[in-house]
Amino acid sequence: MSGALIDGKAAAAALRADVAEAALTLPRKPGLAVVLVGDDAASQVYVGSKEKAAGKANINGQVHRMPGSSTQAEVLAQVKALAEDDAVDGILVQLPLPGHLDADEVIATIPPEKDVDGLTEASAGALVLGREGLTPCTPQGSMRLIRQVMPDLSGKHAVVVGRSILVGKPLALMLLAANATVTMAHSRTKDLGAVCREADILCVAVGRPEMVTADMVKPGAIVIDVGINRVAEKKLVGDVAFEGAKEVAGHITPVPGGVGPMTIACLLANTVAASARRQGVPVPEKLR
Structure with a gap:
């Protein structure tokens, strides 16, 4: 007897609907910034999907496209500028980065409260310690x-x-x-x-x-x-x-x-959760 299928598409659609509804309850529209370096074909597709999904979820999605020849200093400067932008609640650096760049150093520049991919050392530490954070x-x-x-x-x-x-x-x-x-x-x-x-x-x-x-x-x-x-x-x-x-x-x-399908849906959920915390309002229950 075949096992029951776990429908990720349906679950993701339901979560996205919850995210879109929750985003409308915040004082300010949530903002998600994606940094894309280079012209990797798969990354271009992934980022396009994220940008489109953000718009449908009432999130202000923006993509910062940088040439593959960008230096470490230039990429770090871009991430630091987003870190200081109050309208940006979540920062995602699309991986992989071109081989000449140090991805670890770039990720480390993202403030934990904006780390919607959950990849910084601070986010990992919060998970290990059982503390609130973005996963x-x-x-x-x-x-x-x-x-x-x-x-x-x-x-x-x-x-x-x-x-x-x-x-x-x-x-x-x-x-x-x-x-x-x-x-x-x-x-x-x-x-x-x-x-x-x-x-x-x-x-x-x-x-x-x-x-x-x-x-x-x-x-x-x-x-x-x-x-x-x-x-x-x-x-x-x-x-x-x-x-x-x-x-x-x-x-x-x-x-x-x-x-x-759940990966992008959870990215959107993280963005709205991060925005709620930064705006000083409770994170909606469905997004926890």
């Missing part, structure tokens, strides 16, 4: 999808496959904060299949096409596939072998249409 969008989106199926995670065993600072580590911390028992697995984990089969909630973010197969999934588990990989004939697949896994899982995210 990375993809892990946040994954948590929203998990809670849609299972609101109370207390005592559940979650396995996170992948230990990146963008997804794996912050997602594990979020699951811990929700009182799940968390195991982190990775390329050096012995008998990965056995570890995955223990999971009530299995989250996979490794960037390897269909690495997790049906025999690695516990019957009835929630499976969150964060991966998106382009294979033969431009087909997109996740890190989980979907066709087999869906016959075992209780609930599973498809690729595409699962976690992906």
Whole structure:
């Protein structure tokens, strides 16, 4: 019997509607600034999607496009100018940056209260310490999808496959904060299949096409596939072998249409939350 699909598109649409409604309640319209350096084709598409989505969510979205030849000093100056702009509530530097630039130094220039991507050391530290702050969008989106199926995670065993600072580590911390028992697995984990089969909630973010197969999934588990990989004939697949896994899982995210749509929706939610805090009003409950 096939597992129920977790519809990320529908969940993202609902969150965007909540964001748009919340934005209208603030004294000032929220502002999101994206810094795009160079002409990477994928980045151009991503930024265009973010700009369009911001407008629909009653957010003032602006894109600062800089040539690929921009120096470190020029990029830092742009980010610092946005940091000092009171009309800007959220700053996002589109990654990857051209190879000659130091992305870590650029990200570190973003004030924590405007770090809507949740990538600064201060944001990571707040997450570790369990303090209020802006969390990375993809892990946040994954948590929203998990809670849609299972609101109370207390005592559940979650396995996170992948230990990146963008997804794996912050997602594990979020699951811990929700009182799940968390195991982190990775390329050096012995008998990965056995570890995955223990999971009530299995989250996979490794960037390897269909690495997790049906025999690695516990019957009835929630499976969150964060991966998106382009294979033969431009087909997109996740890190989980979907066709087999869906016959075992209780609930599973498809690729595409699962976690992906939630990333931009959570970026918008972070922007409105950041704007609310900066304007001294409570963050709307639906965006927490």
